[in-house]
Amino acid sequence: MKKKFAKKSRTEKSWKDRIFDISVYGIAILMMVMIIYPLWFIVIASFSNPADIANGNVWFWPKEWKLDGYIELLKQEMIWRGYLNTIIYTIVGTFIALVVNIPAGYVLSRQDLFGRKLISTFYIIPMFIGGGLIPTYLVVKNFGLLDTFWVLVLPFSVSAFNIIIAKTFFKNSIPESLWEAAQIDGCGTIRYFLTMVLPLSKAILAVIGLWTAVGIWNSWFDAMIYISNESLQPLQLILRRILIANESLLGTASGDLASELRRLSEMMKYAAIVVSTLPIMCLYPFLQKYFNQGVMVGSIKE
Amino acid sequence: MENKVVTQTITNATVISNNSNTSKRLKQFKKSGPLYVLLLPSIILLICFTYLPMYGLIIAFKDYSPTLGILESPWVGLKHFIQFFNSYQFDLTIKNTLNISLYSILVGFPLPIALAILCNQLRIGMFKKVFQVTTYLPHFISTMVMCGMILIFLSPSNGLISNFLGLIGIEMPNVLSKASFFSSIYVWSDVWQHIGWDSIIYLAALSAINPTYYEAATMDGASKMQKILHIDIPLLLPTAMILLILRAGSLLSVGFEKVLLLQNPLNIAGSEVISTYVYKIGLQNFQYSLSTAIGLFNTVVNIVILLLVNWMSKKLTKTSLF
Numbered sequence: 001m002k003k004k005f006a007k008k009s010r011t012e013k014s015w016k017d018r019i020f021d022i023s024v025y026g027i028a029i030l031m032m033v034m035i036i037y038p039l040w041f042i043v044i045a046s047f048s049n050p051a052d053i054a055n056g057n058v059w060f061w062p063k064e065w066k067l068d069g070y071i072e073l074l075k076q077e078m079i080w081r082g083y084l085n086t087i088i089y090t091i092v093g094t095f096i097a098l099v100v101n102i103p104a105g106y107v108l109s110r111q112d113l114f115g116r117k118l119i120s121t122f123y124i125i126p127m128f129i130g131g132g133l134i135p136t137y138l139v140v141k142n143f144g145l146l147d148t149f150w151v152l153v154l155p156f157s158v159s160a161f162n163i164i165i166a167k168t169f170f171k172n173s174i175p176e177s178l179w180e181a182a183q184i185d186g187c188g189t190i191r192y193f194l195t196m197v198l199p200l201s202k203a204i205l206a207v208i209g210l211w212t213a214v215g216i217w218n219s220w221f222d223a224m225i226y227i228s229n230e231s232l233q234p235l236q237l238i239l240r241r242i243l244i245a246n247e248s249l250l251g252t253a254s255g256d257l258a259s260e261l262r263r264l265s266e267m268m269k270y271a272a273i274v275v276s277t278l279p280i281m282c283l284y285p286f287l288q289k290y291f292n293q294g295v296m297v298g299s300i301k302e
Numbered sequence: 303m304e305n306k307v308v309t310q311t312i313t314n315a316t317v318i319s320n321n322s323n324t325s326k327r328l329k330q331f332k333k334s335g336p337l338y339v340l341l342l343p344s345i346i347l348l349i350c351f352t353y354l355p356m357y358g359l360i361i362a363f364k365d366y367s368p369t370l371g372i373l374e375s376p377w378v379g380l381k382h383f384i385q386f387f388n389s390y391q392f393d394l395t396i397k398n399t400l401n402i403s404l405y406s407i408l409v410g411f412p413l414p415i416a417l418a419i420l421c422n423q424l425r426i427g428m429f430k431k432v433f434q435v436t437t438y439l440p441h442f443i444s445t446m447v448m449c450g451m452i453l454i455f456l457s458p459s460n461g462l463i464s465n466f467l468g469l470i471g472i473e474m475p476n477v478l479s480k481a482s483f484f485s486s487i488y489v490w491s492d493v494w495q496h497i498g499w500d501s502i503i504y505l506a507a508l509s510a511i512n513p514t515y516y517e518a519a520t521m522d523g524a525s526k527m528q529k530i531l532h533i534d535i536p537l538l539l540p541t542a543m544i545l546l547i548l549r550a551g552s553l554l555s556v557g558f559e560k561v562l563l564l565q566n567p568l569n570i571a572g573s574e575v576i577s578t579y580v581y582k583i584g585l586q587n588f589q590y591s592l593s594t595a596i597g598l599f600n601t602v603v604n605i606v607i608l609l610l611v612n613w614m615s616k617k618l619t620k621t622s623l624f
Contacts, residue, residue, distance in 0.1 A: 016525045016527070017525055020423075021423075021526075024420060024423045025429075027420060028420060028424060028429075028433050031417075031433075031436075032432075032433060032436045032437070034494070035436055035440060035498075038451065038462070038494075039439070039440070042451065042454075053460060053465075054459070055465075056465035056466075056468060056469070099343065100343045100344045101344065103340035103341065103343070104343075106340065107338075107340050110337060112333070112334070113334050114327070114331045114334040115334070122345070126352040126353075128551065128605060128608065129601060130352060130355065131354070131356045131358050131359055132355070132580070132594060132598065132601065133580055133581060133584055133585070133593065133597055134361070134580075134590045134594045134597065135355035135358025135359055136351065137584075138355075138358055138361075138372075138590070139351060139354045143350070154347070155347065155350070155351040156351060158347045158351075163344070188336060189336035190336050193340065217444070218442075218443075220444070221558075225585065239444075239446045239447065239450065240446055240563075242450075243449070243450030243454075244449060244453065244563050272450075273451065276447060277442075277444070281439070281442065284435075284438075285435055288435060288438065
């Protein structure tokens with residue numbers, strides 16, 4: 001008798017749960033559509049006639065395929081230069097960031113570091129206080145770094161956040177006994193770090209490397225402040241001229257030609273978004289596990 | 303601090319004389335030598351590009367002139383702070399900064415928690431994976447492209463949204479040129495872009511919850527909704543509290559790049575925030591000292607709020623940063 005009663009209440013409950021499940025999946029699907037659709041729209045718009053877009057004729061598929069936006073965009077010499085610059089900045093900047101942050105994270109994870117508390121504080125203070133825009137600008141200027149390649153890859157490569165993540169990683173995954181064993185074998189600290197710790201730390205190298213790379217690829221503000229030489233400008237600054245400043249890259253003209261140019265520059269906007277975002281979007285699904293890993297490592301206390 | 307004193311007395315007691323204690327420390331210091339070498343690059347860079355600018359903050363109290371340099375420029379006390387407090391821009395920038403900041407905490411803080419709970423309820427492994435990949439995706443779009451997309455989609459004449467509204471017969475106002483819409487555009491586009499990414503940390507916290515809680519709840523006949531209310535949410539609170547404290551610590555520093563890119567002369571009354579004002583005063587008008595003073599004011603207020611919220615949280619919830 002009692003058993004029957006329990007069974008009945010459970011099916012009742014499961015009805016509630018079923019409605020709950022349906023709404024959970026419903027909301028999830030709705031969210032995915034809301035995120036994917038704008039991105040999809042940018043892609044199809046880049047292949048469409050701007051007039052069709054303006055009239056609201058393009059929703060899920062281009063009405064007629066047009067490549068004009070891409071052709072015109074890739075004719076622009078500065079797009080190529082920006083691309084090349086960004087690739088170089090990203091590679092060099094990521095390398096420097098790893099060289100700077102990974103050893104610091106490792107050292108701070110060592111319990112036997114003399115003055116550990118003081119040194120940690122030294123790294124944490126900049127997370128909360130800084131000189132701000134102008135004093136930093138003046139320092140960069142005084143070092144003679146204004147308008148040089150190095151200003152985008154060197155001065156701000158130290159990241160307390162990345163150091164803390166690296167430190168947590170080393171603390172949790174490199175056993176202290178390994179260092180003791182290495183010491184007995186007569187291995188010095190630096191050689192131990194280079195030949196034993198680093199090969200065991202590919203995950204954290206990947207995480208911090210990728211984060212930094214994405215950050216540099218996407219950054220523009222430092223370049224806007226410190227770089228005025230056109231040949232050093234990264235892609236994002238050139239995107240600014242196309243997307244935000246609405247600057248026509250096609251010269252000035254009047255009459256029919258002008259409206260044609262307006263049409264082209266409208267198409268170029270969509271093409272520019274696709275071209276500049278594509279590398280990261282293509283890499284992302286393959287690298288996702290590293291990105292997540294980083295957040296997970298960092299979220300473990302301290 | 304007290305701990306330190308205790309350990310020191312213990313070492314002092316065991317080691318016979320104070321003298322050999324210092325020599326022990328010296329030995330320890332020497333042993334750490336190679337470690338210091340590894341720290342050197344980051345320390346040099348931090349000193350040059352973070353600590354030196356902190357020293358440069360004193361130009362907020364001087365009339366800085368590039369020809370005289372930081373040291374030689376004359377002291378003027380609080381002149382620049384007073385100038386900022388008395389300017390008509392003060393009320394405007396503070397109001398806009400707080401408006402955008404509080405709005406984005408109110409909306410952007412709870413939603414990732416909700417998303418994490420939602421995601422945690424997805425039981426079909428493949429679907430969950432696709433869902434996560436999708437929601438994280440926009441996080442990797444650059445601020446520049448994001449702002450370009452906002453401008454394109456919100457264009458009143460031929461944007462996607464105006465076309466869509468046109469289908470159901472609503473005419474789209476030019477929201478980008480209206481100051482009152484600015485904070486909503488800013489906050490909701492941020493939610494679209496970062497909600498998935500911001501939820502990762504809560505997902506990690508959820509996955510750490512002991513499954514026996516759920517088993518016990520199931521035995522007691524709890525529905526899924528009840529499990530969320532009585533298990534998930536209470537156990538997420540400590541993580542949420544820490545993140546909220548951090549967030550509060552940058553209350554006056556709203557995402558400056560995005561504001562700057564979306565700003566135009568028509569919406570400036572709703573979009574001028576402290577950081578964009580600092581940028582304009584400093585790098586466009588070359589009023590270095592005034593700009594630095596405003597920036598310093600910003601930092602100090604942030605730190606005070608951080609400490610205050612941290613202290614309150616420690617008292618009320620026993621959770622704190624330090």
